[in-house]
Amino acid sequence: MANFLRLxxxxxxxxxxWGMGRAFFDSVLVAGGAxxxxxxxxxxxxxxxxxxxxxxxxxxxxxxxxxxxxxxxAMWGLMFGAVPSRLRVGESxxxxxxxxxxxxxxxxxxxxxFYTFVVVVAALVTYAFVRPLPWLPLxxxxxxxxxxxxxxxxxxxxxxxxxxxxxxxxxxxxxFIFMANxxxxxxxxASTTPLGFAEAGMSVAHHVxxxxxxxxxxxxxxxxxxxxxxxxxxxxxxx
Numbered sequence: 001m002a003n004f005l006r007l008x009x010x011x012x013x014x015x016x017x018w019g020m021g022r023a024f025f026d027s028v029l030v031a032g033g034a035x036x037x038x039x040x041x042x043x044x045x046x047x048x049x050x051x052x053x054x055x056x057x058x059x060x061x062x063x064x065x066x067x068x069x070x071x072x073x074a075m076w077g078l079m080f081g082a083v084p085s086r087l088r089v090g091e092s093x094x095x096x097x098x099x100x101x102x103x104x105x106x107x108x109x110x111x112x113x114f115y116t117f118v119v120v121v122a123a124l125v126t127y128a129f130v131r132p133l134p135w136l137p138l139x140x141x142x143x144x145x146x147x148x149x150x151x152x153x154x155x156x157x158x159x160x161x162x163x164x165x166x167x168x169x170x171x172x173x174x175x176f177i178f179m180a181n182x183x184x185x186x187x188x189x190a191s192t193t194p195l196g197f198a199e200a201g202m203s204v205a206h207h208v209x210x211x212x213x214x215x216x217x218x219x220x221x222x223x224x225x226x227x228x229x230x231x232x233x234x235x236x237x238x239x
Contacts, residue, residue, distance in 0.1 A: 003169055010172035015215045017175055019208030020182045026203050027186055030195045043137035047144025055152050065153045066094040068114035073098065076108040106164050107173060110157070111180035113150035119143055154181075 067089045074084035077098040082105065086097045098105065119142045127133045158165065158174065165173040186204070190197045 006169045006172040010169065010175045013172075013175045013179070015211035016208050017178050019211035020179055020204055022207040022211075023200070023203040024182050024185065026207070027189055027195050027200050030193075030199065030203075039137050040140045043140040044144040047141040047146075048148040049144075050141070051145045051148035051152070055148075060153075060156075062091055063089060065149070065157075066090065069109040070094045070096045072109040072112055072114045073105060075114075076105045076112070077101070080105060103168055103176075106167060107177060107180075110154050110164070110173075110177040111184065113147050113184075115146040115149060116143055119146055151181075 070087055070089060074087065074096050077084050077096075077100070080100065080102060082098040082100040084096050084098055086095070088095045119139065123133060123139045133139065154177070158177070167173075168176075186200045187197075189195045190200045
């Protein structure tokens with residue numbers, strides 16, 4: 001029953017995914033500001049492009065990803081009061097023992113960019129001692145580089161049979177992971193660009209509501225068509 005309910009929840013959240021995707025693209029345009037791309041924005045995009053080129057030209061740093069994956073499980077476990085132990089990392093996978101688990105702990109590596117988090121924390125520590133933050137374009141380049149690392153490895157990993165994903169069902173897990181990734185990016189944009197939290201929130205609410213209205217309208221049209229078809233068949237039989 002739990003698996004069926006999660007599948008149903010995943011299907012019901014699909015319009016929300018579409019709405020959040022629309023909100024994401026609108027928010028990216030607003031985040032660019034009226035003056036176009038800043039040096040920091042160019043550095044961010046350059047970091048993403050640099051990792052994509054590395055991904056296509058070089059062997060994939062699987063062990064590095066696995067390390068971040070398991071450390072993310074451990075970190076989120078600590079946040080919920082779990083005690084991590086026996087961290088294991090290898091080319092074919094890894095593991096970490098936790099005294100408790102939940103959905104967020106299990107799925108965290110797929111929506112929480114661990115190495116981007118490390119870069120941001122390092123930047124905040126630097127900012128605490130040196131103001132303004134030096135080499136801001138370099139920091140943004142590293143954010144873009146590590147975020148592309150997270151996205152590409154997440155997509156590749158989700159195409160495989162992952163126990164983390166199977167535990168909560170593929171449909172629900174994929175939907176949740178997509179929405180959580182978009183939400184984190186929107187929070188990042190609202191924190192660091194002209195896009196404000198209120199504007200980002202209104203964009204999400206507008207597009208999600210529009211998506212569900214479109215689905216409701218399509219369902220009503222389909223129901224009306226089926227009812228007309230059934231009435232026509234009944235009339236034909238009566239004649």
